[in-house]
Amino acid sequence: MDDHINKGRRQWTKLFALTILALLVFFVSSYRWLRHDVPGFTAETLVEVDAHYMETNEQAVLVDDGPTALKARLDLIERAEETLYMSVFAMQGGDSVTLIYNALLEAAERGVEVKLLVDGLFHGMRFKDRQFIATADDTPFIDIKFYEPLNILAPWRVHNRLHDKIIIQDEEHMIISGRNIGDKYFKRRGDNLTYDRDILIVNPDDAPPLINQAREYFAMLWDHDFVSARKRPTLVSSRQRKQYRYDLKLEAAKVKARHQGFFAQSVDWSDNAHPIDRGYFIYNQPGRAYKHADVFHHMLTHLYHTKTDVEVYSPYIIFTDPMLRDIKQATMQKPSIHLVTNGVKSTPNWLAFSGYQLTRPYLTEDHVKVSEYQHPSASLHLKSYMFDQSTLAVGSYNLDPRSTYINTESMLFIESPSLAQDAQQSAESMFSANLTTAEDDPIASFSIRIKHVLINALSRFTSFALPLL
16 A cells, blocks of 8 residues: 555656656746847838739628628638638637538538648647547548647747638638637627637639738648648547547537528628728748747838828737837837727736736827727737728737747738728727726726736736747
């Protein structure tokens, strides 16, 4: 009996020691991210954005409504005839994941080349979802790859994350978004509601420059050295895979039956599309350390050229000293800037909000207004940037150091006054009733006060790791 107890203690001691060692290696190896030096932004380093902008006959559809966003994804997958490429950070569970999984397998079963690229750490395809991976392995025409899976021998690589959210159907349609796949992103009402924004590109011609730019980016990621296919989970038998496929079809049919009227509606996306004067697709290059902030520098250049006003929606607003320095340099002409982010009531990410708490005191310029979305059961997750009420940028880029220097990120810049106006009106209808200024004190309930106290305490620690937030 004593030997059994001692053996158990030794095992727990080994596990504890390995955990401490792993954490030590992780933080030591993360030193390159905590001690970084990036070139500053000046008028001489302006991006030649005119060289990136392209005229196009493609059209843009604003999709803010959650259920419509899910319908758009399913519609593109169901329309696919030759290729369907999808990149996503995380699958976060619920009926929406069931519908997407089933639609992807159905597309492959009818001969469409389906490629699904997910983040190798936060993909969420574990436990029962392993059966989807195994079923996909047995299904021709569908492949799943993982960007930078966990490597315990290189723990610093956990910082290198795929954050793009893109769906490309043939050369006909594309969605770029901030949405992960999970029910909270596709709800219209109820608790745990997450507001987000998509741009759906419709191609009426044979040569779509914006869609083709996104296809080239996806192809580069798909073939990158950081990306690998996962081996088939050995614990999922052939019988289990067949049963899973049957159950998945049945469950998807039940979900559609519960919302029969909605899913049965046929949508012509061009009916709500806006003309695009010019546009381009931009992204951060993959890399395992602090890299050149391509998306951020394009944002800075647009800021520099802004004549009147800028409106920013980002779930997290966190600035390191180099970011703050560059933003001040880019806004020397002092355009009116309105920043909208989650407040303490709404934020689901305490760690990121603690970084925002450290940034907020520096956002006191007269031309800068900070509004916080305060709602006890909803949060904003869109990444939307509007310049001079005519240019709209939408994608996966948060206004924080991780999106700026570490993650893969992609954004679509579109010059279209009518689209920008549509986006502004939609945002006002979603958020205006629950916006407060940063100087207001919205803390009322006891639980929110406790949350605020804990986040303030957390800020004392996150100040040392701000470049990683």
